[in-house]
Amino acid sequence: MAEFLFENRIWDPAETLPRNELQALQVHRLRDCVARLANVPFYRKAFAEGNVTADRIRSLDDLKRLPLTTKADLREHYPLGFLATPRSEIVRIHGSTGTTGKPTFVAYTRDDLALWANLCARFLVAGGLRPDHMVHIAFGYGLFTGGFGLHYGAELVGAAIVPAAAGNTERQIVLINDLQADVLVCTPSYALNIAEMMRAQGYTPDKIPLKFAHFGGEPWTEDMRLEIERQMGLLAFNNYGLSEVIGPGVSGECVVRNGMHIQEDHFLVECIDPDTLEPVPYGEPGELVLTALTKQAMPILRYRTRDIARLDPTPCPCGRTGIRMGRVIGRSDDMLIIRGANVFPSQIEEALLRVEGTAPHYLIEVDRPGTLDEVTVRVELRPERFSDKMSQMHGLREDIERQIHVVAGIRANVELVAPQTLERFIGKAKRVVDHRKEKGLI
Amino acid sequence: MKIHQLSLFLENKPGQLTAPCRDLADAGIDIRTLSLADTQQFGILRLIVSDWKRGYELLRDKGYVVKDTEVVAIEVPDRPGGLLEVLKVFEKSAVNIEYMYAFTFGRGDKAVLIFRFDDPDAAIALLNSAGINVVGSVEVYNR
Numbered sequence: 001m002a003e004f005l006f007e008n009r010i011w012d013p014a015e016t017l018p019r020n021e022l023q024a025l026q027v028h029r030l031r032d033c034v035a036r037l038a039n040v041p042f043y044r045k046a047f048a049e050g051n052v053t054a055d056r057i058r059s060l061d062d063l064k065r066l067p068l069t070t071k072a073d074l075r076e077h078y079p080l081g082f083l084a085t086p087r088s089e090i091v092r093i094h095g096s097t098g099t100t101g102k103p104t105f106v107a108y109t110r111d112d113l114a115l116w117a118n119l120c121a122r123f124l125v126a127g128g129l130r131p132d133h134m135v136h137i138a139f140g141y142g143l144f145t146g147g148f149g150l151h152y153g154a155e156l157v158g159a160a161i162v163p164a165a166a167g168n169t170e171r172q173i174v175l176i177n178d179l180q181a182d183v184l185v186c187t188p189s190y191a192l193n194i195a196e197m198m199r200a201q202g203y204t205p206d207k208i209p210l211k212f213a214h215f216g217g218e219p220w221t222e223d224m225r226l227e228i229e230r231q232m233g234l235l236a237f238n239n240y241g242l243s244e245v246i247g248p249g250v251s252g253e254c255v256v257r258n259g260m261h262i263q264e265d266h267f268l269v270e271c272i273d274p275d276t277l278e279p280v281p282y283g284e285p286g287e288l289v290l291t292a293l294t295k296q297a298m299p300i301l302r303y304r305t306r307d308i309a310r311l312d313p314t315p316c317p318c319g320r321t322g323i324r325m326g327r328v329i330g331r332s333d334d335m336l337i338i339r340g341a342n343v344f345p346s347q348i349e350e351a352l353l354r355v356e357g358t359a360p361h362y363l364i365e366v367d368r369p370g371t372l373d374e375v376t377v378r379v380e381l382r383p384e385r386f387s388d389k390m391s392q393m394h395g396l397r398e399d400i401e402r403q404i405h406v407v408a409g410i411r412a413n414v415e416l417v418a419p420q421t422l423e424r425f426i427g428k429a430k431r432v433v434d435h436r437k438e439k440g441l442i
Numbered sequence: 443m444k445i446h447q448l449s450l451f452l453e454n455k456p457g458q459l460t461a462p463c464r465d466l467a468d469a470g471i472d473i474r475t476l477s478l479a480d481t482q483q484f485g486i487l488r489l490i491v492s493d494w495k496r497g498y499e500l501l502r503d504k505g506y507v508v509k510d511t512e513v514v515a516i517e518v519p520d521r522p523g524g525l526l527e528v529l530k531v532f533e534k535s536a537v538n539i540e541y542m543y544a545f546t547f548g549r550g551d552k553a554v555l556i557f558r559f560d561d562p563d564a565a566i567a568l569l570n571s572a573g574i575n576v577v578g579s580v581e582v583y584n585r
Binding site for chain 2 (some may be wrong): 193268383387390391417418421
């Protein structure tokens with residue numbers, strides 16, 4: 001038996017279904033899902049064009065015959081054109097934040113909410129949650145699925161929840177300390193804000209009561225995990241989901257922390273090249289495409305997530321049989337094309353964290369003053385890295401530029417700026433300003 | 443005798459130099475001398491002030507990136523070759539001069555220069571054995 005960081009508890013026996021049983025269940029559920037989706041005009045039309053009926057689904061290979069669904073399709077059927085149940089069965093609406101246009105809504109029946117809570121409970125328990133824990137949730141509560149998803153998941157496990165919601169960092173710190181919270185739930189960038197303020201207030205990691213953290217809602221890096229863990233003295237876990245598919249609960253890390261187990265008894269996953277739409281081999285980065293098999297109100301077929309990640313089919317020592325996905329390394333939308341090279345903001349972040357002493361507060365500016373793209377990365381200087389010697393300051397800047405070149409393969413100009421001068425974010429951080437877009441160059 | 447220099451990180455944009463000078467002025471702290479090293483993007487302001495401890499705490503608490511560094515004030519004869527005599531002391535030694543700048547005041551026929559050495563203690567020992575006057579902190583801060 002492998003040595004684990006803590007006891008490897010499994011919330012739901014379905015997480016360890018042998019692969020052959022799991023696949024049989026998936027085929028059965030896919031057939032059932034296609035039958036229910038015949039009520040949805042978008043799918044009814046696509047099924048008719050592709051000559052697809054539920055009884056023709058015999059194996060997972062038949063998935064290829066089903067249509068892809070995109071964000072644009074959801075917008076086109078705004079607000080609730082993808083409903084597969086009567087409106088009267090809906091008990092909840094959530095939605096995307098609408099940062100890239102009109103929001104999109106998703107609906108849940110009572111059974112959907114129960115499923116969602118169970119899926120969140122699975123990854124929370126996999127990442128150390130126990131019924132006697134106090135869970136501090138600093139996610140937004142609202143249309144965004146993060147707050148409610150983890151709230152009901154933690155409640156199902158039997159933990160005590162502090163629904164602090166996002167914002168007012170000073171109050172968050174008071175609550176965490178006064179109530180002695182064991183678990184922190186928020187976006188990783190907000191966790192860094194909290195950690196920074198805690199440090200400014202003189203809290204050392206041994207004085208912070210938190211033991212575990214569950215982060216999601218935005219891409220982050222392994223170095224960022226180490227940074228947060230070092231500053232707060234806790235173990236941080238990654239989880240993944242998106243409102244169109246269900247919200248958080250699509251996948252999450254186990255005690256092994258080497259990828260997130262996709263809850264494949266409820267979601268089918270494909271990993272494709274965003275341009276050719278062909279599957280990429282295991283281990284190669286590609287766009288995740290997810291099918292929500294068991295949702296009632298709004299099942300979705302082959303949803304193009306725009307999230308780029310790798311899949312790892314090797315068995316995990318924890319015993320869960322769901323395939324593991326790596327960190328989301330970027331969004332196919334956020335992907336910057338710099339002089340022809342694909343660059344993700346997460347790569348810049350990884351480079352910054354490799355240079356000891358640069359705080360992970362940064363802003364990437366892309367411009368094309370003449371014919372060539374130019375990238376400027378503004379990085380907040382950490383006071384302890386300041387030197388009265390110009391040579392050391394230049395050395396620090398050059399170190400960062402070198403790491404960006406190593407990690408992202410591009411030459412960037414690094415500008416050191418004073419601490420606390422870049423904008424702070426409570427939810428998802430905005431790290432890129434692309435002047436080429438304003439100028440209509442791309 | 444080492445003296446304390448405050449170094450400040452400044453972004454290269456309007457008003458960056460004004461703010462710390464105003465904060466020091468409001469606190470009644472006098473700037474004895476200063477040097478500004480600047481690049482296109484940022485600058486390093488080096489200050490000798492009348493009360494470095496209070497100055498350091500004030501600037502730190504105001505949110506500046508400030509560092510306290512030990513430097514050496516040296517009396518240099520104010521005539522051709524005066525500085526050369528001082529520099530010669532270090533010529534064959536392992537002590538490096540990182541940077542230097544001058545005080546606005548002199549003492550009779552002598553100028554006073556601030557030197558930032560990589561090893562200030564070794565530098566002072568060399569100066570003492572060469573009979574060159576190292577200016578004390580009281581004289582520098584309170585003049």
